[in-house]
Amino acid sequence: MANQPPLQFSLDRSSPVPLYYQLSQQLEAAIEQGRLAPGSLLGNEIDLAARLGLSRPTVRQAIQSLVDKGLLIRRRGVGTQVLHSQVKRPLELSSLYDDLEAAGQQPATRVLRHETEAATAGVAAALGVPEGTEVLRIERLRLAHGEPMAHLCNHLPVGLIDADPARLEETGLYRLIRAAGITLHSARQTVGARAATAEEGERLAEPEGAPLLTMERTTYDDTGRAVEFGSHVYRASRYSFEFQLLVRS
Amino acid sequence: MANQPPLQFSLDRSSPVPLYYQLSQQLEAAIEQGRLAPGSLLGNEIDLAARLGLSRPTVRQAIQSLVDKGLLIRRRGVGTQVLHSQVKRPLELSSLYDDLEAAGQQPATRVLRHETEAATAGVAAALGVPEGTEVLRIERLRLAHGEPMAHLCNHLPVGLIDADPARLEETGLYRLIRAAGITLHSARQTVGARAATAEEGERLAEPEGAPLLTMERTTYDDTGRAVEFGSHVYRASRYSFEFQLLVRS
């Protein structure tokens, strides 16, 4: 296998961006654009470090981050290869709004309810608050190209975000949460399916009994506190979850 | 917040297990068992390294692996904290068989079909082979406690695994693939829902039109080659996907 010409990387030591990050970004871009052919070797770390004027640990840190993303694979005694990949994104904690927007689907939101109420047992357990605590309940209808896609019901602790209905119609809930200075950390999800009730069918323009895709999600911030519990219902005829996952080895 | 008593760690330098890995395992166990209280600080890396007779990079490597798993969180100028966590597992590439077995559901398999056939366009595209190539087609019915749970249809390149029906009835497909020396790397999944056809209903003991949960998955090995394409249908009344995911920051 012929060696490709050595790629150029531009590193700026005066930048506040870490060197390993600059390198990993440029490597990722090179892979994405095919300048680094799938299956090709990356060249050994020692030489690469010497060529770039970096130390080996720094180069290793850059490479490791791409290995963790699933773009590269290391083999002792062989080298580091670019993976032949249909790889896209490894399942982010994304909002439906952002997903639709990225797909060019012109998302829109209609806020159906926006009020505080006493937490039911299920909601209280998910949010980790006593039953009966006042929580904010938001119900929205998500549209794409003017057609209903999903019915979203979210509960969150009161006072957590500035969630006036007008802002909720313009963007996704996650953006508002992040804008409130909350760092999202992880989420626990359950995905299932069920038949539409008459009321659900009417809201989503589906016949009663039509299959619906359901998702329940509790989201936690970086202190481990639950910040949001959502019960979402999607039209199965219009929407499905797509994602990539890596084997943790 | 009171400091907990310094935990004991036993490190074996003569073991072939890397030191950072020994440490990270013991840390994880301590967190799991609550010996490290959620929210508590871990103590600074320098002292910890000195106490354990390790270098700081080694200790950092151990801590970092737990940060990547979502168990710890680091804050510059503050320290490393144990996250209050409902954390369980961050969505593995697992087989339904193993999932059911772990849940004590006594899984069983009935092999319905097991034959080679010419790949249709969809299957060929998923596996990355020319249309019409001979591929192995496996159809199975998965049962739990004797009741049908899912109908699994898988296609894989011929000769990849030793998949005689008897072994398929005893274990999951993924175990056979791994047993064939293949290292699974990643998978691309699509999860949706649809109504049961008459035939599907009969197979799964559901009425026609009942909502079913569908999953399509293409699995790749560490060379980027597709090793398996599966189309699975689950009884929505009996099964749902549950998983945890981390925000990649």
Add this chain to the structure above:
DNA sequence: CGCCGTTGCATGTCCGGACAATCTGACCTA
């Protein structure tokens, strides 16, 4: 011709140190 050990290569692990960036809390000042 085929099997097996050797040998070189590339990554894996580990060390010790240095300085920068950031957060917290205490102190000082208006």
Add this chain to the structure above:
DNA sequence: TAGGTCAGATTGTCCGGACATGCAACGGCG
């Protein structure tokens, strides 16, 4: 008292080196 400032603590980044380990290809031997 309220505000800003400064110092200490802690992680983040980066360096240079050393040895271990696993893999593959080569070459020798039967």
